[in-house]
Amino acid sequence: MSFFGFDTTLSRDRAAHAPHPRQAPGFSQQRDAFAGLSGNSNEKANDDDGYDFEDTYDGLGEQLDEGDDEFNDETFGGGSSAAPGKDFDFFGSTAKVANAINEEQLLYARGPKKPTQAAPPSYNQDRQPKASSYAAATKPKPQPVPKHQVPTEIPELKPEMSLWATTSPEATPAKNLSAHAAVHYLHIENQLQDPPPPQPNFSQPAPTTRKYKSLEEVEAEILAKKQAKLAAAQQPPPSQPQPQLPPPNQLNQQDGWPGRPVQGFPQHPQLQMQPPLQQLELPYPPRGMPPPQQNQRPPQNDRTPEHLQRGPIPQPGPGGQLPFPQMPANPQFQGNNMPFPMGIIPPQGPQGPQPPFVGIPPMQPQIMQMTEEERIKFLEEESKRLKRNHKIAQLSRYNGLMTPWDKNFITRIQLQQLVSVNEDSFNEDFYYQVYMAIRARNNPQQPLNQFAQTYLGQQGARGGRARRQDNHLLRMQQQVQRAVAAAKARPKASQIVLEGSLGKISFGNVKTPKPLLSIKKQDTSGVTESGQKPTHAFAGIDRRSILAAAEDIYRCLLDLDSHERKHPGPSLTGQQPDSNTIQWFEARDALIAKLWRSMRIMEPIKEEPNALHPFIAILSVKKAKEAIPRVFRYIDLQQRITILTMITISLDQVDVIKDGRYPAETLSLSNETKKKIEGFSQYVLPPLLSYVGDAQLDVITGLLGILLDRVNVLLLSQTQIGLAFLTMFTSRAEIIKQAGQADDQGVLKWTQTYDRLFEILEDHLLDIFPPHGAQVDDMYVWQFLASMAVGANMSQQQKMVSAVKDRVNENVQASKTLPQEMGQHKLANTNLFLRALGLDIDLLLS
Amino acid sequence: MLFFSFFKTLVDHEVTIELKNDLSIRGTLKSVDQFLNIKLDEIQVVDEVKYPHLSAVKNVFIRGSVVRYVHLPANAVDTALLEDATRKEAAAQANKSK
Numbered sequence: 001m002s003f004f005g006f007d008t009t010l011s012r013d014r015a016a017h018a019p020h021p022r023q024a025p026g027f028s029q030q031r032d033a034f035a036g037l038s039g040n041s042n043e044k045a046n047d048d049d050g051y052d053f054e055d056t057y058d059g060l061g062e063q064l065d066e067g068d069d070e071f072n073d074e075t076f077g078g079g080s081s082a083a084p085g086k087d088f089d090f091f092g093s094t095a096k097v098a099n100a101i102n103e104e105q106l107l108y109a110r111g112p113k114k115p116t117q118a119a120p121p122s123y124n125q126d127r128q129p130k131a132s133s134y135a136a137a138t139k140p141k142p143q144p145v146p147k148h149q150v151p152t153e154i155p156e157l158k159p160e161m162s163l164w165a166t167t168s169p170e171a172t173p174a175k176n177l178s179a180h181a182a183v184h185y186l187h188i189e190n191q192l193q194d195p196p197p198p199q200p201n202f203s204q205p206a207p208t209t210r211k212y213k214s215l216e217e218v219e220a221e222i223l224a225k226k227q228a229k230l231a232a233a234q235q236p237p238p239s240q241p242q243p244q245l246p247p248p249n250q251l252n253q254q255d256g257w258p259g260r261p262v263q264g265f266p267q268h269p270q271l272q273m274q275p276p277l278q279q280l281e282l283p284y285p286p287r288g289m290p291p292p293q294q295n296q297r298p299p300q301n302d303r304t305p306e307h308l309q310r311g312p313i314p315q316p317g318p319g320g321q322l323p324f325p326q327m328p329a330n331p332q333f334q335g336n337n338m339p340f341p342m343g344i345i346p347p348q349g350p351q352g353p354q355p356p357f358v359g360i361p362p363m364q365p366q367i368m369q370m371t372e373e374e375r376i377k378f379l380e381e382e383s384k385r386l387k388r389n390h391k392i393a394q395l396s397r398y399n400g401l402m403t404p405w406d407k408n409f410i411t412r413i414q415l416q417q418l419v420s421v422n423e424d425s426f427n428e429d430f431y432y433q434v435y436m437a438i439r440a441r442n443n444p445q446q447p448l449n450q451f452a453q454t455y456l457g458q459q460g461a462r463g464g465r466a467r468r469q470d471n472h473l474l475r476m477q478q479q480v481q482r483a484v485a486a487a488k489a490r491p492k493a494s495q496i497v498l499e500g501s502l503g504k505i506s507f508g509n510v511k512t513p514k515p516l517l518s519i520k521k522q523d524t525s526g527v528t529e530s531g532q533k534p535t536h537a538f539a540g541i542d543r544r545s546i547l548a549a550a551e552d553i554y555r556c557l558l559d560l561d562s563h564e565r566k567h568p569g570p571s572l573t574g575q576q577p578d579s580n581t582i583q584w585f586e587a588r589d590a591l592i593a594k595l596w597r598s599m600r601i602m603e604p605i606k607e608e609p610n611a612l613h614p615f616i617a618i619l620s621v622k623k624a625k626e627a628i629p630r631v632f633r634y635i636d637l638q639q640r641i642t643i644l645t646m647i648t649i650s651l652d653q654v655d656v657i658k659d660g661r662y663p664a665e666t667l668s669l670s671n672e673t674k675k676k677i678e679g680f681s682q683y684v685l686p687p688l689l690s691y692v693g694d695a696q697l698d699v700i701t702g703l704l705g706i707l708l709d710r711v712n713v714l715l716l717s718q719t720q721i722g723l724a725f726l727t728m729f730t731s732r733a734e735i736i737k738q739a740g741q742a743d744d745q746g747v748l749k750w751t752q753t754y755d756r757l758f759e760i761l762e763d764h765l766l767d768i769f770p771p772h773g774a775q776v777d778d779m780y781v782w783q784f785l786a787s788m789a790v791g792a793n794m795s796q797q798q799k800m801v802s803a804v805k806d807r808v809n810e811n812v813q814a815s816k817t818l819p820q821e822m823g824q825h826k827l828a829n830t831n832l833f834l835r836a837l838g839l840d841i842d843l844l845l846s
Numbered sequence: 847m848l849f850f851s852f853f854k855t856l857v858d859h860e861v862t863i864e865l866k867n868d869l870s871i872r873g874t875l876k877s878v879d880q881f882l883n884i885k886l887d888e889i890q891v892v893d894e895v896k897y898p899h900l901s902a903v904k905n906v907f908i909r910g911s912v913v914r915y916v917h918l919p920a921n922a923v924d925t926a927l928l929e930d931a932t933r934k935e936a937a938a939q940a941n942k943s944k
């Protein structure tokens with residue numbers, strides 16, 4: 001260090017420090033983190049004397065040779081002529097000596113003016129190995145000068161376990177003594193003199209100027225306490241602690257650290273080791289300290305439970321995160337646990353008390369220290385846990401019984417079940433689904449919810465289940481649905497050709513059996529064309545094409561039905577229908593148009609006498625008749641009136657009329673015709689009747705007019721269906737007339753048409769009856785007569801009465817001979833007509 | 847799937863199963879699967895004198911492939927619906943073969 005051969009450090013320190021009083025604020029306060037109290041006190045003593053330049057100056061400056069500068073170039077490099085240059089690396093150069101600078105700064109900051117010769121050799125010897133052990137890394141060259149030894153330890157203020165642990169208990173007393181001798185601290189002396197001065201439990205900021213203790217002092221205090229404590233350990237602890245408050249100045253000097261309120265641990269006065277512990281722990285801001293009153297308890301009572309308490313608590317934070325208030329209150333007991341109390345306590349300060357874990361069962365102490373309420377809660381939780389464990393154990397008894405294969409098998413079955421309820425259900429499971437739906441609808445006792453579930457699928461049985469379950473099922477079904485759809489989308493070859501083989505291997509499954517014959521369809525386009533363009537394909541009215549046409553109607557109907565099931569839901573009135581709804585209605589209209597075309601009703605009526613209109617031809621088959629009510633559900637009013645008109649003007653061609661007359665000399669119609677008539681009146685008439693029931697008078701008049709114009713009404717009147725049509729028109733007209741819903745002109749037109757009808761029929765009224773002896777119900781005849789009679793004028797009524805008078809009498813006579821039930825029926829039929837005339841059968845009977 | 851669908855609606859109805867070995871069994875249909883395997887409960891063999899060994903049997907599971915006829919309760923069959931279902935099935939078959 002001394003470049004020029006003299007001790008620069010010493011001189012500079014002196015030069016710099018001599019005039020400056022150590023006490024002056026603002027000079028060294030900041031850096032003086034652990035200003036030695038001993039140094040301080042020494043310095044104070046020196047300061048009183050004052051520094052004299054002459055005393056301190058060693059006169060070395062006078063030995064300098066001011067000449068002989070010629071070798072400076074050699075020494076410092078570079079010629080004197082060379083400019084210093086602008087690229088001087090200040091930082092780099094500084095960095096090289098940074099260590100030295102720092103060191104010197106520290107020395108400068110805390111270096112006493114004079115070497116502490118007062119320190120006894122024992123102190124130095126004691127400090128020396130310690131300093132080298134942990135400060136050697138940062139301090140490369142500790143100078144053997146005694147005054148430098150003290151500061152060297154300061155930069156590294158880390159507690160090292162090894163360091164503290166190696167401190168032998170034997171060494172500490174000596175050190176303590178020596179350290180104590182070095183410092184002149186009043187309170188330490190006090191403590192040594194009278195061993196049990198109570199430690200303050202409350203904090204008080206220290207107003208002194210000197211606020212930080214040096215490490216040596218801290219150690220010294222610890223050692224002092226330890227000694228005291230060792231002494232105290234020999235004595236029995238006093239049963240009644242006597243906390244005494246020391247004088248304030250003592251407090252300040254002892255504990256007061258600036259800006260750091262010292263929270264006193266609750267202490268027992270007889271234990272003097274407390275203060276150093278406190279101070280070491282204090283760098284961590286104390287939290288949750290217990291109230292000071294806690295420590296008033298006698299230590300004997302506390303000791304045993306607190307030892308136990310500490311067992312199960314894992315790693316409580318420093319100074320008071322512990323759940324139980326008494327826990328942090330007694331660090332001294334922890335100290336008692338340690339084999340080397342003094343050696344171990346300091347590092348524990350920062351880390352917090354370590355739980356010893358010495359052979360204490362974990363549960364017991366917890367229960368012991370719990371309050372009654374906590375204990376109950378704890379026991380409850382414990383029993384719950386045990387129960388759960390028991391349950392798990394029971395369940396796991398059967399673990400591994402099912403192999404993965406078994407599980408897969410079950411899963412497959414379940415998925416199959418799901419698939420059968422999926423979207424295809426209305427195609428593949430149509431009968432079951434619709435049948436159940438119909439049955440549910442016909443069974444009013446069944447709750448609606450059940451109905452909906454039956455309608456939706458097979459889950460009808462699980463009515464009570466929560467909605468969530470259904471959602472899961474639904475989602476699962478959708479997934480399965482997607483999977484199935486994907487599998488179906490994959491092209492499935494029904495046969496494979498192995499490479500190099502001469503034949504094909506064909507295979508099948510349940511749904512598509514293995515084709516034994518593979519026959520190509522010759523012409524599929526012709527068949528579909530007949531469906532699409534019925535005009536040309538329907539040239540000949542053979543039974544086959546009629547049936548095919550009827551099937552066409554059904555196909556359209558089924559499409560419409562399944563489309564109806566996809567109804568997006570009722571749209572609220574006043575709301576704009578969304579795109580889905582619009583699309584749905586468009587598709588529906590298209591389907592209805594297709595259905596309308598399939599009925600071939602708009603084909604032109606041919607003028608040839610025997611030409612049968614396609615629609616009428618189709619209507620001749622029973623299944624077509626059965627389709628009419630279903631068709632009427634979809635078509636609009638205009639289309640309904642078209643159908644009605646079509647049937648009306650072709651009535652004489654309809655098979656039930658054509659074949660409906662009783663052939664001469666026979667008393668009954670053929671069975672086939674009977675069935676047809678029955679089918680017609682069962683399927684075709686009701687929808688027509690319901691339409692006519694809402695029709696206006698002019699429509700009725702027009703229809704009847706067409707009928708009279710184009711159809712042989714006499715022939716018509718001799719058939720059941722023909723009479724039913726006539727009855728339908730006349731009764732509806734009468735109802736409109738009597739309700740006053742028609743204007744005079746309409747009524748007049750109707751009366752004219754009615755008159756025409758009556759004229760045609762008046763001479764053949766007896767012919768409308770089925771032949772004598774025919775075992776049929778002639779109610780329809782009486783109904784017709786009644787409807788005619790209602791609309792007839794007086795003369796017409798008279799004509800009617802005279803025409804059917806014989807028949808009425810006949811019925812009355814026959815009713816007397818027939819069994820009562822049949823007789824009553826005959827009389828009731830007859831009475832329909834008589835009532836219409838304003839008469840009653842009772843008049844005839846009496 | 848039409849027959850499967852159809853027989854499902856007959857569950858809990860009394861049917862008579864005629865097997866290919868001329869054995870006729872009358873009982874309550876409990877379940878049916880896609881192979882038309884049939885489970886019957888409270889069975890009674892029609893010609894009990896001929897098959898006395900079956901008089902103690904209360905329920906049976908019949909493999910679908912051994913069934914010759916199933917006698918149906920007429921009032922449990924909706925013929926119009928069955929026609930429609932048949933049409934649907936035919937249409938589906940036609941679509942598949944295309």
